[in-house]
Amino acid sequence: MPHFFSLTFACFVIILFSTINFSQFGGEKMKVLKIVLIVLAVLIGVIIILGFVAPKKYHVERDVIINAPKPLVFQHIKYWDNWHAWSPWAERDTIMTYSIKGTDGEEGSIYSWVGDPKITGTGEMVNTGIIENEEINYRLHFFEPMEDVSDGYLRLSEVDEGTRVVWAFYGTNPFPWNVVMLFMSLEKMVGPDFEHGLAMLKEICENEAAEAHQGSVQHDK
Template sequence: MSTFEVTRSAVIPAPAEDIFPLVNNFHEWTKWSPWEAVDPAMERSYSGSESGIGAKYAWSGNRKAGSGTMEIVDIAEPRSIRIRLEFTKPFKAVNPTTFTFTPSASGTDVTWTMTGENKGLGKVFALFMNMDKMVGADFEKGLASLAGVVAQRKA
């Protein structure tokens, strides 16, 4: 079985306390998630807690957006958030995802990591697609957008 990890980091010039809530509440993701623009007609639903452990988000979109669910399964405020990310389309996969927030000299080092296993259709897909290149660019875009949202709130 082949496994993969995609991880990207960015220093956001703000304390973790200012950034953490934007990740810990799925309602806030519409402001910075790199996938929001993929399908403007994407259907979203929220359930469980408003934020933090038990908060759930489901989406269903076009071929590019696919469909799936996310649930916050663990938090250590304001240091880390663990999410169970499950794709149902275009192929089924569970990809544990973690955000960590580490104080740095110029703000907070935010690291976004997704892991997974390539099996079934995903294994075939992995032969042709580099997950790190494919998803990494989205993570970079998302972290840049997150920094932009934090900067706007401070202005």
């Protein structure tokens, strides 16, 4: 893609020069024009070079330890309908509406939403793979305010304190977006939302686990 961009720019410069009547410019105007063209050429050159060296892949990941058994936690990430209770974006976007296509909790099911363009926009998530009580994989497709596609997953593992949940998303930034992302941090943009969502998931699961434990204690009595 950088090669295509540089070729396009070269053609643009050639066309630009062919349409300019340089005889109409005096000495000072010619100097200014040359400076402008040189600055423009240098700027485009820098962008092209950055396009080669800037990373094209991204990966953002957060995790949390939940004091609850894996099967209980998994029920809250397996079904799209349960995501609404701990989604940081659903909490923030009060006008967002969503719908589910297919069999919720199974591969191929789709979670679609329409919300505030400044917060959640419009998009969908497709369940691309699920391992019971272990992980769910999904493809995230934004339609508005701009189109973008990435992949994500939630993975569970048993630890001494309960269940560790890892939430991640990853993808590829083609040129020139990989250059743009040098000046923007996905870690700072998405990381805090993942942390907040996992904190809400933790609260929901631990409250449910505590209630279940309390109920079993009372039953034993």
